[in-house]
Structure formats: C-alpha cells, structure tokens
Amino acid sequence: MRTVLFLSIGLTAVCASGQVTFTKDVAPILQERCQVCHRPDTFAPMSLLTYEEARPWAKSIRQKVAAREMPPWYIDKNVGVRHFKNDVSLSDQEIATIVKWVDGGALKGDPKDMPPPRRFDDTDQWHMGQPDLIVQLPKDQIVPAKGADQWIDVLVDAGLTDDRYIRAIEVKTVKGFKVVHHVTTSMKHEDDPDDGDNVQGTFLNEYALGKNADVFPEGAGRLIKAGTKINFNLHLHSVGQETAANVALGLKLYPAGYKPHYDETTEKVGDPKDLDIPANTDNVRFDAYNTLTRPARLLSFQPHMHNRGKASCMEAIYPGGHKVETLSCVSHYQFAWHLVYLYADDEQPLLPAGTVLHLTSWYDNSSTNKFNPDPDNTITYGQRTIDEMGGAWISYYNLTDEEYKQQVQERKSKQALAAQTE
Ligand code: HEC
Structure with missing residues (x-):
C-alpha cells in the first residue's frame, strides 16, 4: 500500500511540472547512480556529467536502464531476499523518469535547476580510515594502449607473522584508475587443501568503482593466518593510452590475540567438476548441493561463472525437505561484472543445521550469446575463462543452536511489529 502511494505522489510531481528535463529530473539520478563510473578518466566508455555529454547517448541510456543493464546490478529483486546493503540499482520511478525524458525529446530544461557537481574522492583516501596492514602489488601492471581485456593473477605475501582477525577490508586503485575494471582479492595459505582447483584461494573481497569498505559488525571478524599470501585477480581494460596500474588491499585488524565471537567465513558452494555443456545449445542447466552442518546466518551471495554463464539461483532445502525457499537469483549474469550482493541485516537468511543449499547454474553456449567466443565447442569445467565454472561465493557465520x-x-x-504498523 505504501509503495503505491509513494509512486503516485512521485508521478504527480513529474506531471504537475509538465516536462521531464535533464537539469531538474535526470541530472540528480545520473549524479547518484552513474557518474561514479561515467566521468573522465575511468574505464567507462563515456562521461555523463553534463547535458552536452549525455544528450548524444539518450537513446542508448533509455535502452540500458529500461533493460536494467545499467547500472550494473543483476540480482532479481522480486524473488528471495529483496533488500541489500549495497544496492545501486534504479527504482521503477527513476527508470520511468529517464524513459519519459528521452521519449519527450531529451530536453535540457532550465540551467538554474542543475544541481551542483558531485565530488569524488576515491583515489586519495581509505573510506574505512587508515588500515593496519596494506598489501600492494610489488610492480605496476602495464596496460597497453589497445588490446583485449585481460584477467591476471598476482600473488603477494601479506607479511603477517601471527594469526589475526580482520574487522574491515578495502581494496582500491592507487595508480591507473582508468584501466582497472575490477579487482578480486583472495587469501592463499600453505595449509589450504591442494586439490588443484583452489588456484585463487579463498575469496576475500572485491573492488569496483564506487565501492567502499566491507566493515564487519562489532564482534565479527575473518581469520587471516600468519604466512597468508594475497591473490589479486585484476580485470584490466585498455583505454587508448599505455597506462601503468597498481592496486592495494587495506585491512583493519582486531588486536593481536583477540578472537571475535562470530567467525565470518567466505566459501564457495556448488562448482561441480563434471560440467558438460554441449556445443550450440542454450539453457544448459547444472545443479549442485551443499549441506550446512551447523546453523548459519547468511550474509552475501556472489555467483561465479564465465562467458557462457546466464543465470544462477540458490535455494535452501530445510531439514526434512518439506520446506524449500528461494534465497537469490541472478537472472542476468554478466561475467564482466563480479558483483557481491550483501544481504540487508533484517533479511540475512537464518538457516538451521542440516539445511541443503541448492545452487542451479544456467549456460548459453549458442551463438545468440554475444560473449560466447566459440559456440561450436563442448565446454567443460576449468579455471580459464574459455572453460566454465558454476559456483557461488557465500559469506556466513555459524551460530550455536541457542543463538x-x-x-x-x-x-x-x-x-510482527512491522506488520502491525503497515
Ligand atoms: C560501476 C560502473 C558503472 C555504473 C555505476 C554505470 N555504468 Fe554504464 N557502463 C559502464 C561500463 C564499464 C560500460 C561499458 C560496457 C560494460 O562494461 O558493461 C557501460 C556502458 C553503458 C552504456 C552503453 C554505452 C555504449 O557504448 O553503448 C550506457 C548507455 C550506460 N552505460 C549508461 C549508464 C547509466 C545511465 C548509468 C546510471 C543509471 C550507468 N551507466 C551506470 C560502467 C558503469
């Protein structure tokens, strides 16, 4: 009921003033949701700071926002968990405003309505405050002026001599901001099981433009063991000019010897090694199952497939099997965007011991998939981007039965309280 009311008030506001204009209606949306990437000197294809810059792209903007392809946020908000801590998607109302603007001739409007320019502070500061530990690539990565996108791994010793717990994590570009599409970091340790497919180690954190730090709630932390190495996986993108790039991982740590009450873990579910995706076929489906041995509170979801990945859904099969609940579906998976979807506190799934997490992955190995490098090949499991994977990273912490x-x-x-106040 509240949503409907809100929508109609919003629409009346637009109608009452007659036309939808850039300066009054569209610029505030672009500032909040697009300019973090679409401004000079980033990897995005064009800047959208001014009317003059945005106007030639009006049609394309309409199409990308209406299809929910921009801003990048591909989880389905109508199934399972619906609220996220890091949601950057547009509301239906914002999409309607942009569509109306374009359909009405993409007018500029009164220059006096233009909001002051947004300020960006991403390269010069750590959002979480000064880290206790900074791990940086020992050597800059040189990205050529022209070339295909590169995905590379660099392993760096974190230099830790005792086991510590992490309280906040942030990754940022320190050089070559405009060629760094994203970075994922993971932890590798010599005690890790050497099963051959743990090439990048245990997922730690992901960086993309505009992302702030991951700060754990007080009393929750992640263990980083002495001797851990950090694997940086970089997605680098040529921008027409040879550019040196470097990135750094910053960690805030709990004091030595401190053990937090909740030990946050990030683990991969699914990822069946018997993937077998026939050539020239769409909608190939794979299922994988993992059982929780202890009660858990689920904090985030991040599917991981490659170029043929199409969709990924996770459901919880409760003990006994009489209740099944969809938790999350990324229905328009895009390999270029490694997005972590952080569940809002009040919707983090609470799962009893014995729950089976069921992950379903879908692939398009046909020629209609524009990212498919070769539809005539049968595809199997592998780390290379021309092979496929079918897992999802989840973060969680375990609870006692009592908790x-x-x-x-x-x-x-x-x-119950919320229902009463509706
Ligand atoms: C996180 C960074 C990011 C954000 C936020 C973002 N974009 Fe993009 N956008 C990109 C990148 C990078 C591309 C190039 C294609 C790709 O990598 O998906 C792109 C492509 C596009 C294109 C297609 C350009 C072409 O070459 O045809 C349009 C249009 C667009 N974005 C509009 C928007 C609008 C409008 C918003 C906000 C509502 C937005 N984007 C938010 C990074 C971003």
Missing part, C-alpha cells in the same frame, strides 16, 4: 533459536525469534517479533 539460532534466539535470532529466529527476534526476526519473528520484528516482522
């Missing part, structure tokens, strides 16, 4: 019951109860009371 689980208590948190389920708290959630129920909150929901």
Whole structure:
C-alpha cells in the first residue's frame, strides 16, 4: 500500500511540472547512480556529467536502464531476499523518469535547476580510515594502449607473522584508475587443501568503482593466518593510452590475540567438476548441493561463472525437505561484472543445521550469446575463462543452536511489529 502511494505522489510531481528535463529530473539520478563510473578518466566508455555529454547517448541510456543493464546490478529483486546493503540499482520511478525524458525529446530544461557537481574522492583516501596492514602489488601492471581485456593473477605475501582477525577490508586503485575494471582479492595459505582447483584461494573481497569498505559488525571478524599470501585477480581494460596500474588491499585488524565471537567465513558452494555443456545449445542447466552442518546466518551471495554463464539461483532445502525457499537469483549474469550482493541485516537468511543449499547454474553456449567466443565447442569445467565454472561465493557465520533459536525469534517479533504498523 505504501509503495503505491509513494509512486503516485512521485508521478504527480513529474506531471504537475509538465516536462521531464535533464537539469531538474535526470541530472540528480545520473549524479547518484552513474557518474561514479561515467566521468573522465575511468574505464567507462563515456562521461555523463553534463547535458552536452549525455544528450548524444539518450537513446542508448533509455535502452540500458529500461533493460536494467545499467547500472550494473543483476540480482532479481522480486524473488528471495529483496533488500541489500549495497544496492545501486534504479527504482521503477527513476527508470520511468529517464524513459519519459528521452521519449519527450531529451530536453535540457532550465540551467538554474542543475544541481551542483558531485565530488569524488576515491583515489586519495581509505573510506574505512587508515588500515593496519596494506598489501600492494610489488610492480605496476602495464596496460597497453589497445588490446583485449585481460584477467591476471598476482600473488603477494601479506607479511603477517601471527594469526589475526580482520574487522574491515578495502581494496582500491592507487595508480591507473582508468584501466582497472575490477579487482578480486583472495587469501592463499600453505595449509589450504591442494586439490588443484583452489588456484585463487579463498575469496576475500572485491573492488569496483564506487565501492567502499566491507566493515564487519562489532564482534565479527575473518581469520587471516600468519604466512597468508594475497591473490589479486585484476580485470584490466585498455583505454587508448599505455597506462601503468597498481592496486592495494587495506585491512583493519582486531588486536593481536583477540578472537571475535562470530567467525565470518567466505566459501564457495556448488562448482561441480563434471560440467558438460554441449556445443550450440542454450539453457544448459547444472545443479549442485551443499549441506550446512551447523546453523548459519547468511550474509552475501556472489555467483561465479564465465562467458557462457546466464543465470544462477540458490535455494535452501530445510531439514526434512518439506520446506524449500528461494534465497537469490541472478537472472542476468554478466561475467564482466563480479558483483557481491550483501544481504540487508533484517533479511540475512537464518538457516538451521542440516539445511541443503541448492545452487542451479544456467549456460548459453549458442551463438545468440554475444560473449560466447566459440559456440561450436563442448565446454567443460576449468579455471580459464574459455572453460566454465558454476559456483557461488557465500559469506556466513555459524551460530550455536541457542543463538539460532534466539535470532529466529527476534526476526519473528520484528516482522510482527512491522506488520502491525503497515
Ligand atoms: C560501476 C560502473 C558503472 C555504473 C555505476 C554505470 N555504468 Fe554504464 N557502463 C559502464 C561500463 C564499464 C560500460 C561499458 C560496457 C560494460 O562494461 O558493461 C557501460 C556502458 C553503458 C552504456 C552503453 C554505452 C555504449 O557504448 O553503448 C550506457 C548507455 C550506460 N552505460 C549508461 C549508464 C547509466 C545511465 C548509468 C546510471 C543509471 C550507468 N551507466 C551506470 C560502467 C558503469
């Protein structure tokens, strides 16, 4: 009920003033949702700071926002968990405004309505405050003026001599901002099981333009063991000029010897090694199952497939099998964008011991997939981007049975209260 009211008020506001204009209606949306990438000196194809810059792209903007391809945010918000801490997507109302603007002739409007320019501070500061530990690539990566996108791995010793717990993580570009599409970091340790497919190690954190730090709640942390090496996986993108790039991982740590109450873990679910995707075929489906041995609170979801990946859904099969619940679906998976979807606190799934996480991955190995390098090949499992994978990274922490019951109860009371005030 509230949503409907809100929508109609918003629409009346637009109609009452007659036309939708750039300066009044569209510029504020672009500032908030697009300019973090679409401004000079980043990897995005064009700048959208001014009317003059945006106007030639009006049609393309209409198409990309209406299809929800821009801004990059590909999780389906109508199934499973619907609220996220890092949601950058446009509301239906914002999309309607942009579509109306373009359909009405993409007018500029009164220059006096133009909001002051947005300021960006990404390269010169750590959003989480000064890190206790900074791990940086020992050597700049040189990105040629022209060339295909590159995905490279660089392993760097973190220099830790004792086990510590992480309280906040941030990754940022320190050089060559405009060629760094994204970076994922993972931890590798000599005690890790050497099963041959743990090439990049345990996922730690991902960087993309505009992303701030991951700060864990007080009393929750992630273990980083002495001797850990950090694997940086970089997606680099040529921009017409040879550019040196470098990135750094910053960690804020709990004091030596401190053990947080909740030990946050990031783990991959799924990833079946028997992937077998026939040539020239769309909608190839694979299923994988992982059982939770202890109660858990789920914090985030990040599917990982390659160029043929199409969609990825995760559901919870509760113990006994009589209740099945969809948790998340990324229905327009895009390999170029490694996005972590962080569940809002009040919707983080609370799962009892014995829950089976069921991950389904879909692939398009036909020629209609424009990212498909060769539809005539049968594709199997592998780390190379021309092979496929079918897993998802999840972050969670375990609960005792007592904590689980208590948190389920708290959630129920909150929901009951919210229902009363509707
Ligand atoms: C996180 C960075 C990022 C954000 C935020 C973002 N874009 Fe993009 N955009 C890109 C990149 C990079 C591309 C190039 C294609 C790709 O990599 O997907 C692109 C491509 C596009 C294109 C197609 C350009 C072409 O060459 O045809 C349009 C139009 C567009 N974006 C509009 C928008 C609008 C409008 C918004 C905000 C509502 C937005 N983008 C938000 C990074 C971003």
